[in-house]
Amino acid sequence: MSRYWxxxxxxxxxxxxxxxxRIPNLIKLNTNESPYGPSPRVMEAIQAANxxxxxxxxxxxxxxxxxxxxxxxxxxAEEVFxxxxxxxxLALAFQAFFQGRxxxxxxxxxxxxxxxxxxxxxQVAYKMLPLRTDFTLPLTDYQQPNGGIIFPNPxxxxxxxxxxxxxxxxxxxxxxxxxxxxxxxxDFGTESAASLIQRFPNLLVxxxxxxxxxxxxxxxxxALGHPDLIEALNRVKDSFNSYPLDRLALVGAQAxxxxxxxxxxxxxxxIASRExxxxxxxxxxxxxxxxxxxxxxxxHPHHSAADLADQLRQNAILVRHFKxxxxxQFLRITLGNEEQNQKLxxxxxHLVTTDR
Amino acid sequence: MSRYWxxxxxxxxxxxxxxxxRIPNLIKLNTNESPYGPSPRVMEAIQAANxxxxxxxxxxxxxxxxxxxxxxxxxxAEEVFxxxxxxxxLALAFQAFFQGRxxxxxxxxxxxxxxxxxxxxxQVAYKMLPLRTDFTLPLTDYQQPNGGIIFPNPxxxxxxxxxxxxxxxxxxxxxxxxxxxxxxxxDFGTESAASLIQRFPNLLVxxxxxxxxxxxxxxxxxALGHPDLIEALNRVKDSFNSYPLDRLALVGAQAxxxxxxxxxxxxxxxIASRExxxxxxxxxxxxxxxxxxxxxxxxHPHHSAADLADQLRQNAILVRHFKxxxxxQFLRITLGNEEQNQKLxxxxxHLVTTDR
Numbered sequence: 001m002s003r004y005w006x007x008x009x010x011x012x013x014x015x016x017x018x019x020x021x022r023i024p025n026l027i028k029l030n031t032n033e034s035p036y037g038p039s040p041r042v043m044e045a046i047q048a049a050n051x052x053x054x055x056x057x058x059x060x061x062x063x064x065x066x067x068x069x070x071x072x073x074x075x076x077a078e079e080v081f082x083x084x085x086x087x088x089x090l091a092l093a094f095q096a097f098f099q100g101r102x103x104x105x106x107x108x109x110x111x112x113x114x115x116x117x118x119x120x121x122x123q124v125a126y127k128m129l130p131l132r133t134d135f136t137l138p139l140t141d142y143q144q145p146n147g148g149i150i151f152p153n154p155x156x157x158x159x160x161x162x163x164x165x166x167x168x169x170x171x172x173x174x175x176x177x178x179x180x181x182x183x184x185x186x187d188f189g190t191e192s193a194a195s196l197i198q199r200f201p202n203l204l205v206x207x208x209x210x211x212x213x214x215x216x217x218x219x220x221x222x223a224l225g226h227p228d229l230i231e232a233l234n235r236v237k238d239s240f241n242s243y244p245l246d247r248l249a250l251v252g253a254q255a256x257x258x259x260x261x262x263x264x265x266x267x268x269x270x271i272a273s274r275e276x277x278x279x280x281x282x283x284x285x286x287x288x289x290x291x292x293x294x295x296x297x298x299x300h301p302h303h304s305a306a307d308l309a310d311q312l313r314q315n316a317i318l319v320r321h322f323k324x325x326x327x328x329q330f331l332r333i334t335l336g337n338e339e340q341n342q343k344l345x346x347x348x349x350h351l352v353t354t355d356r
Numbered sequence: 357m358s359r360y361w362x363x364x365x366x367x368x369x370x371x372x373x374x375x376x377x378r379i380p381n382l383i384k385l386n387t388n389e390s391p392y393g394p395s396p397r398v399m400e401a402i403q404a405a406n407x408x409x410x411x412x413x414x415x416x417x418x419x420x421x422x423x424x425x426x427x428x429x430x431x432x433a434e435e436v437f438x439x440x441x442x443x444x445x446l447a448l449a450f451q452a453f454f455q456g457r458x459x460x461x462x463x464x465x466x467x468x469x470x471x472x473x474x475x476x477x478x479q480v481a482y483k484m485l486p487l488r489t490d491f492t493l494p495l496t497d498y499q500q501p502n503g504g505i506i507f508p509n510p511x512x513x514x515x516x517x518x519x520x521x522x523x524x525x526x527x528x529x530x531x532x533x534x535x536x537x538x539x540x541x542x543d544f545g546t547e548s549a550a551s552l553i554q555r556f557p558n559l560l561v562x563x564x565x566x567x568x569x570x571x572x573x574x575x576x577x578x579a580l581g582h583p584d585l586i587e588a589l590n591r592v593k594d595s596f597n598s599y600p601l602d603r604l605a606l607v608g609a610q611a612x613x614x615x616x617x618x619x620x621x622x623x624x625x626x627i628a629s630r631e632x633x634x635x636x637x638x639x640x641x642x643x644x645x646x647x648x649x650x651x652x653x654x655x656h657p658h659h660s661a662a663d664l665a666d667q668l669r670q671n672a673i674l675v676r677h678f679k680x681x682x683x684x685q686f687l688r689i690t691l692g693n694e695e696q697n698q699k700l701x702x703x704x705x706h707l708v709t710t711d712r
Contacts, residue, residue, distance in 0.1 A: 037407025
C-alpha cells in the first residue's frame with residue numbers, strides 16, 4: 001500500500017498464473033503447455049533472424065502475420081487482430097467493448113479466473129452465472145440484459161465444450177452486446193465459432209499459439225471478428241503499445257502457420273493421449289469430466305484433491321489445484337507426453353490404493 | 357464507429373509510430389533505432405534457445421532479467437520492473453499512478469506524443485507546460501499542484517537534457533505525487549536520475565533496450581524506483597498480462613547486459629557521430645539544437661522542413677517531421693552509420709544550395 005498508488009490499484013487482486021519452478025526432472029502438468037515442441041520450422045525462422053532484424057522495430061501492424069492468420073481462418077486481414085498472448089488480446093477487448101457499460105458483463109462462475117481480474121482493472125461490472133451440476137455451461141441462461149458475454153469454449157478448468165448450435169442460438173438472441181468466445185483450447189476437438197463471424201458482427205473469437213501450437217514461450221494470441229470490432233481493438237492497442245509482438249515472435253508464429261500438417265498431427269496426438277489418460281484415471285476410481293482440452297479435470301471420491309496435489313508434488317509431478325469451493329475436489333492435469341502420463345498414473349495408483 | 361465500442365474508444369486518437377516501410381536501400385533515419393546491431397552475444401543467446409524453451413511459458417516474474425538489471429543499475433531486484441518496451445512500462449505506470457487523480461498530470465507541450473494518448477486511454481486529466489523559446493525544459497514551472505509529472509530526459513524530439521541538479525530540486529519540492537523521468541535516450545550523454553531513487557520514493561525512472569542497446573526488435577523496457585512503486589506496477593501488470601516478455605526477449609536482454617563494453621563503445625560511437633553530424637548540418641546553415649540523444653533536431657532558415665523531408669524521401673532517406681506548429685520547421689534526424697550520415701549531408705547540401 002502506498003499513497004502514490006492510483007485509487008484502483010489498492011483494489012486489485014492480480015491473477016496468479018501456474019508456477020514455473022526450476023525443479024530438475026520435474027513432470028510439469030500444471031500450466032497446459034504442449035508436451036511436445038512446435039514445428040521445427042519455428043526454430044529455423046528464429047535462427048534466420050540477424051542483428052539487422054534485432055535493431056529495427058517490428059512492423060506495428062504485424063501485416064505478414066495477420067495475412068497468414070487470415071488465410072488460416074478463411075477470413076480477411078481486416079478481421080484479424082494479434083497480441084502478446086491471448087491474455088493481452090482479452091485485456092484489450094475488455095477495454096474496447098466492456099468498459100463503461102451500464103449492464104453487467106456475464107461469464108460463468110467456474111471459468112478462466114483472469115476474467116474477474118480484468119473487470120477489476122477496468123472497473124467493469126460483472127455477474128457470474130453458475131454451471132449446471134454436471135459442470136456443463138447453460139448458455140440459455142445468458143439471454144438476459146448484459147453489457148457483454150464472455151466464456152471459454154471448451155470451458156476451463158472443466159474442459160467441457162458447448163456446441164456451435166448453442167453458441168449460434170445465443171448470438172441470435174443477443175445482438176446488442178459483444179460476445180467473446182475464448183477458444184484457447186478449441187483445437188483439441190471443439191468446433192470454432194469463427195464460422196459464425198460473417199453472420200454476427202458482435203462475435204469476437206480469441207485463440208492462442210500457447211497451447212495447440214506449442215509456443216507458450218513466444219507470447220502470441222489473436223482475435224477474429226467483424227472489422228468494426230477489430231478496429232476497436234486496434235484503437236486501444238495503438239493507444240497502449242505500438243509493438244507488443246517482437247520480431248522473433250512474429251516470424252515464429254508465421255512459420256508455425258506454414259506447417260499445418262505438423263500442428264494437426266500434434267493435436268491428434270494430444271487428443272489420443274487424453275482419451276487414454278481419462279480411461280486410466282477412471283480405472284483408478286477417478287471421476288473425469290469429458291474434456292475437449294489438452295488437460296483433464298478429475299476428482300476421486302475418497303481422496304482430497306489438495307492432498308493428492310501435494311503428494312504428487314513430493315514425487316516431482318506438478319498439477320493444478322484450485323481453491324474455489326465448487327471445484328476444490330478436482331485436479332486439473334495437463335496432458336504430458338506418454339512417458340509422463342504413465343508416470344502420473346503409476347504414482348496416482350500408488351497414492352489412491354495405499355493412502356486411504 | 358460502432359455501437360459495440362466502449363464509450364471511450366470513440367474518443368481515442370491513437371499514437372502513430374514512425375513508418376517501417378520496406379523500400380530497398382532505404383536510409384532509415386526516422387525512428388531512432390541504432391544504426392549498429394546489438395552485442396553478438398544477444399544472437400548467440402537467442403540461437404541457444406530450443407523447442408523446449410519455446411513450448412514453455414516464460415518466467416512471469418522475469419527473475420533473472422530483473423536480477424541482471426538490478427546489478428547493472430546498482431539497485432535491488434525489488435526496485436526493478438520490466439515490460440514489453442518502455443511504451444508498455446509507461447502505459448502501466450499511467451494506470452498505476454496517474455489514473456483517478458483530481459489534479460492534472462503535468463508534462464511538456466513539446467514532448468513524446470504518446471503521453472496525451474495514454475491520458476485519453478486512462479482518462480487522466482493533464483496540463484501541458486510550454487518549453488522556453490530556446491526549447492529547453494523549465495522544470496521550475498512544474499512546482500504547482502499536480503497529480504503527477506512526466507518528462508523525458510533528454511526530451512524528445514528536441515534532444516535537450518536537463519541536469520540532475522534540476523531534477524533533484526523538482527523532487528524536493530514535489531513529494532506528493534509520482535514523478536516519472538523517461539530516460540529512453542539517457543545513455544547518449546545524460547546523467548540518469550536512478551541515483552536519486554534512494555532519496556525520493558516518488559521517483560520512477562524508465563529506460564528501454566530499443567535505443568542504446570540496439571534491440572528495438574525485441575521489445576524490452578524497464579523501470580527503476582522504490583519497491584512500493586514497483587509493487588504498484590506489478591499489480592497492474594499481473595492484472596493485465598502475466599507474461600508480456602517472451603523467452604527470447606528475456607534471454608536476449610540478459611545477454612546484452614552481460615556485454616557492457618560493447619554497449620559502452622556503441623554509445624561512444626553514436627555520441628561522436630552526433631557531434632560530427634551537428635557540425636556538418638551547421639555548416640549547411642541549419643540551426644541544430646544541442647542534442648544528448650541518438651538523433652538531432654534541426655531547422656533551416658530558408659527551407660520548409662516538410663519540403664526537405666519530402667525531397668529526402670525521394671532520395672530514399674527517411675527522417676521524421678512533426679506537424680505541431682511550434683516545431684514544424686524542424687526535422688528529427690536519427691543518427692545513421694557514417695556512410696548514411698555522409699549520404700544525408702551530401703543530399704541535404706544539394707537540396708539547400710540548389711533549391712531556394
